[in-house]
Amino acid sequence: MLLFQDKFLTIRVALLALVSTLLLVTVARAHEVQPTIADLTIGSSNVEVILDWVLEAPIAGLDLEGVEDTNAAEGAEDYDALRALDAAALETAFREAWPSISQGLSLRAGDDALPFEISGLTIPEVGNVELARNSQVILSAPLPEGDSPIVMSWTSEYGPLVVRQQGIENGYTAYLIAGGETDPIPRTGGDDQTGGQAFVEYIGVGFDHIIPLGLDHILFVLGLFFLALKMGPLLWQISAFTLAHTVTLALGSLGIIRISPDIVEPLIAASIVYVGVENVLSRGLTPWRPFIVFGFGLLHGLGFASVLSDFGLGGAHFVPKLIGFNVGVEIGQLAVIAAAFIALGILFGGHAWWRLRIASPVSIAIAMIATFWVFERTGFLDPEGTFAPFALLTEGGFAPIWTVIAVAVIAGALTVAVLAVSGLDALRDAAGIITSFVAFLGVVATFTSGAWVLTAVVMAIWILALRLQSLGGPEADAIA
Numbered sequence: 001m002l003l004f005q006d007k008f009l010t011i012r013v014a015l016l017a018l019v020s021t022l023l024l025v026t027v028a029r030a031h032e033v034q035p036t037i038a039d040l041t042i043g044s045s046n047v048e049v050i051l052d053w054v055l056e057a058p059i060a061g062l063d064l065e066g067v068e069d070t071n072a073a074e075g076a077e078d079y080d081a082l083r084a085l086d087a088a089a090l091e092t093a094f095r096e097a098w099p100s101i102s103q104g105l106s107l108r109a110g111d112d113a114l115p116f117e118i119s120g121l122t123i124p125e126v127g128n129v130e131l132a133r134n135s136q137v138i139l140s141a142p143l144p145e146g147d148s149p150i151v152m153s154w155t156s157e158y159g160p161l162v163v164r165q166q167g168i169e170n171g172y173t174a175y176l177i178a179g180g181e182t183d184p185i186p187r188t189g190g191d192d193q194t195g196g197q198a199f200v201e202y203i204g205v206g207f208d209h210i211i212p213l214g215l216d217h218i219l220f221v222l223g224l225f226f227l228a229l230k231m232g233p234l235l236w237q238i239s240a241f242t243l244a245h246t247v248t249l250a251l252g253s254l255g256i257i258r259i260s261p262d263i264v265e266p267l268i269a270a271s272i273v274y275v276g277v278e279n280v281l282s283r284g285l286t287p288w289r290p291f292i293v294f295g296f297g298l299l300h301g302l303g304f305a306s307v308l309s310d311f312g313l314g315g316a317h318f319v320p321k322l323i324g325f326n327v328g329v330e331i332g333q334l335a336v337i338a339a340a341f342i343a344l345g346i347l348f349g350g351h352a353w354w355r356l357r358i359a360s361p362v363s364i365a366i367a368m369i370a371t372f373w374v375f376e377r378t379g380f381l382d383p384e385g386t387f388a389p390f391a392l393l394t395e396g397g398f399a400p401i402w403t404v405i406a407v408a409v410i411a412g413a414l415t416v417a418v419l420a421v422s423g424l425d426a427l428r429d430a431a432g433i434i435t436s437f438v439a440f441l442g443v444v445a446t447f448t449s450g451a452w453v454l455t456a457v458v459m460a461i462w463i464l465a466l467r468l469q470s471l472g473g474p475e476a477d478a479i480a
Contacts, residue, residue: 156180165185
């Protein structure tokens with residue numbers, strides 16, 4: 001027993017040392033899709049839009065809809081080649097492609113399309129090609145007479161867009177996560193959005209940051225869930241996590257705390273590794289777990305704050321937006337826990353083999369994915385090389401239908417083997433472990449692909465296989 005405790009303490013210290021070491025790492029994640037920022041100013045006779053834009057993506061013709069990493073988009077090689085061009089060469093390439101690129105965005109006043117043109121273009125000189133190069137494109141268009149509001153549209157192929165109205169108090173803001181168009185933006189004065197409307201709008205923004213965009217946050221919350229099904233341990237962990245990320249979300253959004261995402265994001269991944277590993281080694285809620293979860297919650301809050309900073313919240317309805325975002329995050333996290341409890345906890349939580357066949361293999365899969373993120377986000381491995389399958393798994397790169405087929409074949413073969421050789425509990429355990437591990441990876445692959453129906457199909461296969469494999473086994477016990 002003492003030997004086990006010594007080994008566990010050694011592993012725990014090593015993981016904490018890894019987290020501390022990552023504080024020194026500032027290597028940027030080169031291929032993460034960044035939202036384009038559109039600062040819109042409506043004058044008396046013209047409208048101006050300043051786009052803070054990674055131009056290499058539209059020049060290469062990348063389709064960024066639903067993509068979190070440019071490596072997962074077709075044409076990623078062309079994108080990488082463009083990143084190495086000097087400013088003059090990239091400007092030439094952009095202007096040549098502009099007639100095609102301009103078809104993906106538009107401005108209109110009422111029913112009148114506004115013919116815009118490039119009135120300014122600033123492209124930084126090429127530096128570290130591992131860093132995204134944000135250029136600035138200034139578009140301008142004359143305004144027709146009248147007071148008809150302005151509407152800006154944006155194609156989903158160009159990725160997410162943040163729109164911020166400048167030059168007035170209480171200006172319009174919007175986040176177009178998958179293209180579309182803005183609400184009508186008034187020419188003069190602030191918009192008529194109330195604090196309550198801003199609150200409701202940002203609930204959706206916060207929820208979207210968890211489901212479907214926050215896979216890392218989802219895996220962390222699942223790690224909390226799979227430690228123990230009892231309400232007490234889960235409540236302690238969720239409370240500590242919520243309190244912590246609420247504090248740093250507020251402080252980060254107010255600009256009181258500023259830590260580079262290149263530090264925060266690897267640390268978030270390391271926190272997921274820790275939770276997954278401790279789930280396997282621990283028999284329940286340890287005395288230090290809530291404090292560690294609190295510390296990790298501080299990091300996750302900084303991650304949430306970096307998202308809000310992209311929106312340029314400004315002073316208009318800041319508090320309702322901040323609270324709404326946090327509420328949306330909480331709803332998203334509770335939705336994840338509820339889904340896991342309904343799909344697995346209710347059906348199998350009372351079985352003595354819950355931890356062995358479900359909680360532990362899922363926790364191992366969570367830790368494995370997060371370990372890949374740690375090394376990817378710190379630049380220690382190439383996601384296009386040997387570890388490309390991990391990148392495909394977490395970025396929706398696997399074909400969903402083939403993922404379902406693979407999970408069904410593996411789970412089916414294991415189930416047949418268990419039913420054919422009845423009475424071997426060791427075989428049931430082994431089959432359950434492999435089934436849960438493979439099925440969970442299948443859920444991640446289909447979820448990140450946006451194939452929600454097929455994600456449900458994988459869950460159904462997982463549940464059915466575990467149910468059939470348990471036939472004839474030991475009777476269910478209450479969890480100790």
